[in-house]
Amino acid sequence: MPKELAKQYDPKGTEDRIYQNWCDKGYFHTQIDRSKKPFTIVMPPPNVTGQLHMGHAMDETWQDVLIRFKRMQGYAALWVPGTDHASIATEAKVVAAMREEGLTKEMVGREGFLDRAWAWKNTYGSRIVSQLKKLGCSCDWERERFTMDEGCSDAVREVFVRLYDQGLIYRGNRMVNWCPHCNTSISDAEVEYEEKDGSFWHLLYPVKETGEMLELATTRPETMLGDTAVAINTDDPRYAHLHGCHVILPLLNKEIPIVCDEHADMEKGTGVVKITPAHDPNDFEVGKRHNLPVIRVLTYDGHMTGAADRAEAEALKASGHASADEPEVLDCGKYAGMTTAEARKAILADLEAGGYLKSTEPLKHEVGTCYRCHTVIEPMVSKQWFVRMEPLAGPAIESVEKGEIRFVPERFTKNYINWMKGSRDWCISRQLWWGHQIPAWYCDDCGATVVAKEAPAVCPHCGSAHLTRDPDTLDTWFSSALWPFSTLGWPQQTEDLAYFYPTNALVTGYDIIGFWVSRMIFSGLAYTGKAPFDTVLIHGLVRDSQGRKMSKSLGNGIDPLEVIDQYGADALRMTLLIGSTAGNDMRYSDEKVKASRNFANKLWNAARFVQMNLPEDFAPGLPEESLLDMSDKWVLSELARTAAEVTANLEKYELGLAAEKVENFIWDIYCDWYIEICKSRLNGGDAAQADAARKVLVWVLDAALKLLHPFMPFITEEIYQALPGSAETIMTQDWPDAAAMRSWPQECADFEILMDYIKAVRATRSDMNVHPARKTSMVIETANPAAFQKGEAYLARFAFATDVTLTEKYEGSTDGMATVATPAARGFIPMMELIDREKELARLNKELAKAEKEAEIFRKQLGNPKFVERAPEKLVAETRAKLAAAEDKLANIRQSIQALG
Structure with a gap:
């Protein structure tokens, strides 16, 4: 039996439990399966010194949405996680810790320093990984990599030696960017x-x-x-x-x-x-x-x-x-x-x-x-190691121009091309101890340079055993440039490399197109002969509610872990998706995350309502078509449309639009309308109709949870496990296939007409402060009477109609009538059956006096020549618009008073 849902959804206890279960069951691990098409993402490796910030949260959420979506579509979806050794940042952390002990690098020596650096990495390096797990990242943690692990280090040495042997790496005195504080060269x-x-x-x-x-x-x-x-x-x-x-x-x-x-x-x-x-x-x-x-x-x-x-x-x-x-x-x-x-x-x-x-x-x-x-x-002119860029940049530019790699949005292609065409030779040496030490040795006797993957015993030129290794390390980006293929086993020709490479989508920010994206592209082409990925999906920055960049100096940074602790990971993820578009910055606000939390609560309450209305012997599955009523066909048609649109949006990397459409379907269509419509059927005397309503409720909820799962994985898993007939996890279930879903265009169109009319009636009643218990007759003028004939029961329940007269042309008196209008119909409702005339007149006259005062303020402003001549043009235009709106409001109030006689 599925478990009973708690009265309230508590993300704190639920999310950690669910994530641990996913890990224990190995759901994130991806096997090579020749019957499936692979879909691979490599995580932009966060620094081991790092702590999860909003940029990370957005970047990883977007990747997780894609990988969960593709997994459910039946791909062998692999998301490779890992961290970067971050030469400068990590060395600075270790040096600062040593300073507290009164020590310097020189005092402990290189080996002693590296022992401390590795100890620091082992202590703190897993911190950001645990934080990524709090976010719900479904990475294959069994394949976690580190830029200085043995495999990645072997790839670095291989590339350095290859480039040197090809004359593409050289050492010389060239102009570099020198940081006097970090005491090292840095790249452009x-x-x-x-x-x-x-x-x-x-x-x-x-x-x-x-x-x-x-x-x-x-x-x-x-x-x-x-x-x-x-x-x-x-x-x-x-x-x-x-x-x-x-x-x-x-x-x-x-x-x-x-x-x-x-x-x-x-x-x-x-x-x-x-x-x-x-x-x-x-x-x-x-x-x-x-x-x-x-x-x-x-x-x-x-x-x-x-x-x-x-x-x-x-x-x-x-x-x-x-x-x-x-x-x-x-x-x-x-x-x-x-x-x-x-x-x-x-x-x-x-x-x-x-x-x-x-x-x-x-x-x-x-x-x-x-x-x-x-x-x-x-x-500064300094003796450093450089990569010759011109021979490597040409093929990397051509690959993008030919469309082998595309940028989303496309406008970032120009950024990339301009960067590559303007790039100078890349300074790759750093005057640091933490990192990949350059595999070059100098003969103390003849001065020759020896470059090799392993330390040479003697100088090949003079036979001397007096060799000194270059003390510098390589730029961190040198190793991360190899990330898409070094993480899959290159330079060894592994099965993972053959199956999962080239990768598919690279998700990253626009600020590191030059740092990283460009270098991965030319590296992949140069060393594997293949572009490392087919798509570069660019996201923007997460800014504060005022549009400012988050920074320590402004004190406006938001800690994602605190947001997760307060509202849950699902709420944070949805906040970072709704309203986001590729390549554009977005604003974070507490109001947005609260709205996402409210959506989660709305979904939870809807699921509880469904669960509480299911008998113990309930058998899931759609009822026969003959048992489907108008609302059933409408919600199923809307589900099919939503599934098709969301799938298309995700395929085009329109993640924010996809998330918004799923939320709108669940909140507006399923919760606010369909569940309300089903209540009368569930509580009525027709057992067959009640059972049909239950089956459609569960069927649609099941599919909606699957559509929502990539965006809000935790709550969807918890609710899914409570549905009858559920499998052991939602994340491996088939993605809803819109092509296999039934839809009824005519019934759907009729129901939309009916709903538009009901919404208009309810809005009018709300404006007039009519109590829901007060019902009335109504005349509906429409050229499409079939929609209203089929929906008579809905008019009674939701438009509060006692009886309905349908006509193609209403020729009766409109005195004392409230009129509602939609594109397909006009309704005439006797107001005296709804309201207390004297009370409504008093209310309207009070509204009229208030509206007159508002309009008079704008008239005086615009009647002042100095204001019109000297005020900014935008302010004058806004004031004219406000006056026009105020006068429209006055006309409507006067019309309502006149109708009351």
């Missing part, structure tokens, strides 16, 4: 731009040959110590006489050339730019074109270089282990050791004292910051 995708207050400082550089002063402007005067040229445009007539000349670099009294280069824009400023190849990406390219020296003036922790830094660089060169493109290091003299802020202040003071500072111009500009710590990025 990890730079966030923030508007900051700054200045343009206009400096004067003396020309050696003519004695004139060249004016140029800079936002970073502290880098001028590393200037190795100034540039003018070849076609600039103002400086034609200076071709081949030199300037004297202020403060250092050093001669540097004037070069002609397209980077100097004649339309901007004075058309003269300072060239600092070691600290500006554009200047670095100018330096390469003109073979300029590259001089570094900043240390990696954000200070000005000094004698010790210069000596260290020179010693490295003398040892023969420095490459020919190694930048020079300047001893900045009196500025050595200063922070960039301190040096800027001191250098500006000295420039002003020497007459080289012409003026200062306030400026608001976009400044690059580290996406992790928000420290201002210092562009």
Whole structure:
């Protein structure tokens, strides 16, 4: 026997119990089944440092909806979960914990540090996984992966060696984004731009040959110590006489050339730019074109270089282990050791004292910051490992342009293409200890570089056993770029890889198209020969009720776990679905989650009503068609329509629209109408009709629960288990097939006509404050009398009609009549049978006086010429609209008074 539903639904105890049962029974585990078509999603791996936030909640809810839907459709639906090692974030956490003990990385050494990092991961890394389970994620936890597990690590080494052997990975001194706080390079995708207050400082550089002063402007005067040229445009007539000349670099009294280069824009400023190849990406390219020296003036922790830094660089060169493109290091003299802020202040003071500072111009500009710590990025020439992007980007662009991979919404295709076409070589090395250590060794004797999956015993070039491994680790995104196939066993040709790859839908936010999506696409094509997925479904951000981004600084963040604790996971999931559309941000509010909780309660109460009206010997199944009445055919037709539309919406990744349609069907059609209609049949004397009503009630509820299950898995499972004839779980049941459902278009259309009329009558009675116990006769004018003839019993019960007269044209008097109108009919109802005339007149006159006051306020505003001339156009238009609405209201009230005589 199915269990009896409790009086009230309590998600707190129910959800954990149901989820544990799903896990215990292995319902989430997906077997290779050649008789089924696979459908695969890989979870964007959250950081092991992470805690579930609203972005995660939306991302995982969307994925869970798709995987539950496809599972019920009969696919071998696999959702691969996992977490990311998050190099920078995790290292920062471990370093901070060590600082509390008075320890540093250097004090414990690399091995000691990594022991602590793994211990931290083992302690805290499973936290977000447990939180994902609270949300109801139906992942195959038996296949859970970690970006630094042995399989994923093997894939990383394999890719690095392959790319190196193909000449697509190289090491060299290139311009990188350097974070002085994290003390590591970061990629272009990890730079966030923030508007900051700054200045343009206009400096004067003396020309050696003519004695004139060249004016140029800079936002970073502290880098001028590393200037190795100034540039003018070849076609600039103002400086034609200076071709081949030199300037004297202020403060250092050093001669540097004037070069002609397209980077100097004649339309901007004075058309003269300072060239600092070691600290500006554009200047670095100018330096390469003109073979300029590259001089570094900043240390990696954000200070000005000094004698010790210069000596260290020179010693490295003398040892023969420095490459020919190694930048020079300047001893900045009196500025050595200063922070960039301190040096800027001191250098500006000295420039002003020497007459080289012409003026200062306030400026608001976009400044690059580290996406992790928000420290201002210092562009630096640094020896790093890079991936050549051009050979990899071409096929990845072509794959999307050919339609092998599509973005939903389609507009994000342009974002992706622009990113790929504009991408520079990818800096993949990080100056960290936590992560995949670069598989490269340097020979201490001959200086050769050896790249291999396993540590070499000796140098293959000279036979020396003195090899030192590169201390750097790889960018976290290097390993997560392999996620769609490394999680399925690549580079081994596993059965999982052969069956489940390529994957199907990637669900992610638009903010990591460059970070991650682009890299997975070129990686999949390059290493497996196949696009890693066919669809990229983009969701937006979850913002607060005012539309602001959730952040710690604003204090407007919402903890999903607190919402789940208060309202249940189903309510949170539905809140993140209803009203959401692919690619667009959505607003979260308490009102929305309360509405979702109320829907859950509505469904629960409806299910209890159905259960309480079932006899012990009830046998589920639809009754014979001859026993179906008009409302049965209508609700079954509406079920078929809803099933078809929801299925189509989900196939097109319109998740929010699908959720809304299921909710509307359950709330409006099933609960508010069909259950109410069935009450008179259940309590009437016709046993056959009562049994037919019960069967349809259960049949429709069963199908509706299955349609709702991907969106609200917990409550649907609990109710489903209480239905007679239910299987052991709803999640493995067949998805409702609209094509196999009966529908009756004519009966459905007739019933809609009838309902429209009933709604109009009820609205009119409500406006007139008529008590439900007061009933009346009515005349209905309609060209479709069949709908009303078949629905006479419904008119009596829901329109409170004592008797009904049908006519094609009503020619009687309308005095004392209340009129209701729908597209298919007009009804005439004697008001005196409904109301107390004197009381209604008093009420209407009171309403009339109130409406007159409201209208007069708007008339006075619009009659004031100053208001009309000076107020914003939008406000004037709104006031005119309010006056028109007020006058319409007055006309309706006067008409009602006149009808009362």
